[in-house]
Amino acid sequence: MAHILVTGALGQIGSELVPALQAQYGRENVVTLDMKSQPAGFAARHEVAKLPAKAVLARVIKKHRIDTVYHLVSLLSATGEKDPSYTWYLNVQSLKDVLDLAVEHKLKIFWPSSIAAFGPTTPHDQTPQHTVLAPTTMYGVTKAAGELLCQYYFLKYGVDVRSVRYPGVISAEALPGGGTTDYAVAIFYEVLKTGQYECYLKPDSMLPMIYMADAMRATIQLMEADPQQLTIRTSYNLAGVSFTPAELVSEIQQHLPLKVSYKSDSRQAIADSWPNSIDDSVARKDWGWRHEYDLPRLTTTMLEKLRVKLGVK
Secondary structure, eight states: OOOEEEETTTSTTHHHHHHHHHHHHOGGGEEEEESSOOOTTSOSEEEEOOSSOHHHHHHHHHHTTOOEEEEOOOOOHHHHTTOHHHHHIIIIIHHHHHHHHHHHHTOEEEOOEEGGGSOTTSOSSSBOSSOOOOOSSHHHHHHHHHHHHHHHHHHHHOOEEEOEEEOEEEOSSSOOOSOGGGHHHHHHHHHHHTSEEEESSOTTOOEEEEEHHHHHHHHHHHHHSOGGGOOOSSOEEOOOEEEOHHHHHHHHTTTSOOEEEEOOOTHHHHHHTSOSSBOOHHHHHHHOOOOOOOHHHHHHHHHHHHHHHHTOO
């Protein structure tokens, strides 16, 4: 049975990946690590530490006999632009620490990349698996560098490291966390709280998105895939559904009245540098990836879950 460590466990991805891993492998086999104390009942074993801290990480790995690490520690795109130096240090150094420990302890690693690794010179429609990586944000730079670092450790040391390029991830569990695509989460909260929302992107800004349940299923599916079937050791393209703010508003208005205004800010330039849609055919071929949530199902599910969470009828 795997002994799993999830770093950054209380972030947007970790808060839903941890329960999914517990369901798959047993609660007692999933150790969580974050700079914050865990909510009651979140994990059987939780470590509090601020990364990068290689010695601390090594201690945790030895203490819990870890063989698999899901390394989720990261500052996101818009937040990362506020302190680029720290974003580089946190995102890249913490990954290198994990990869170094993977060599020493024969660990299997999952690390999330992002569509932020692309850039304005990348083909925007059906962005291919192998293409230009020329990001214009520090977050994107760390993801492009991290992809190459992962591939290097696989080629040089044989580390079994696997990755996907997440599009915008939409979840009802975690609050928006400073990403450019987070409007597609915040808007659901605001429609239920106030019935209105000011969007920081233009109405026609097409971006690739994925519902959290699909993202978690893809992550675990990739980690369980036969390594002989994997042809990518940088990061696999992953796609769900692409839409614009206007299309999302229209879909929400099928359920509830919503008044939206548009006022672009610095996140618009970031969005403009990212793809409109993603070609994930290599993931589909190599390990059988298929998304399940289209825009109508995503919208209905988000509204249902947030009504319960917010106590709104």
